[in-house]
Amino acid sequence: MSHSAILCVDDEVAILETLKEQLVRCFGKCYCYEIAESVEEAWEIIELLQEEGTQIVVIVSDWLMPGIKGDEFLIQVHQRFPQLVSILLTGQADQNAIARAKQEANLYACLYKPWTEEELLTVILSGLGLEKS
Incomplete structure (x- = not known):
């Protein structure tokens, strides 16, 4: 199992399943992929991964x-894990929320629903400082 993880948080199961499928296709076994249907569940996963020594x-x-x-969630995450790459996925975020996340959560990118697998791959690779092969 990988010692690095990518966590996806969305209240829509179909979105989470799609994200996970795309990530597995893009990165294979390079990462552990976790999904959470709520912020509360995301924090539980974050704590569990930390206990296991897996870095998100x-x-x-x-x-x-x-x-x-x-x-707001990404701001809280950034306060505890400032090195983490954060990506906002939205169909409805207003520009003020995006600007706030960039300033206070060091938001790396914002993807708009519906996104493409290519966009997801490009943003994550770029955020991690990796090149596309």
Whole structure:
């Protein structure tokens, strides 16, 4: 198992399944892929991965979720894990939320639904400082 993980957070299961399928196609066994249907579940996964010694290198988070918006979640994550690459996935985020996430969460990129697998791959590779092969 990989010691690096990519975590996807979205309240829509179909989105999570699509993201995971695309990530597996793009990166194979290079990473562990985790999905969470809520911010609460995401924090549980983050804690579990930390206990296992697995480093989360990328979080892809939806913006519009029940309870807390994605930009607020990514700000909280950045405060604990400033090195992590954060990507906001949205169909509805306003520009103020995106600007706030860039400033306060060091947001790397914003992908708009519907995204393409190529966009996802390019953004993650770039965020990790890797080149496309």
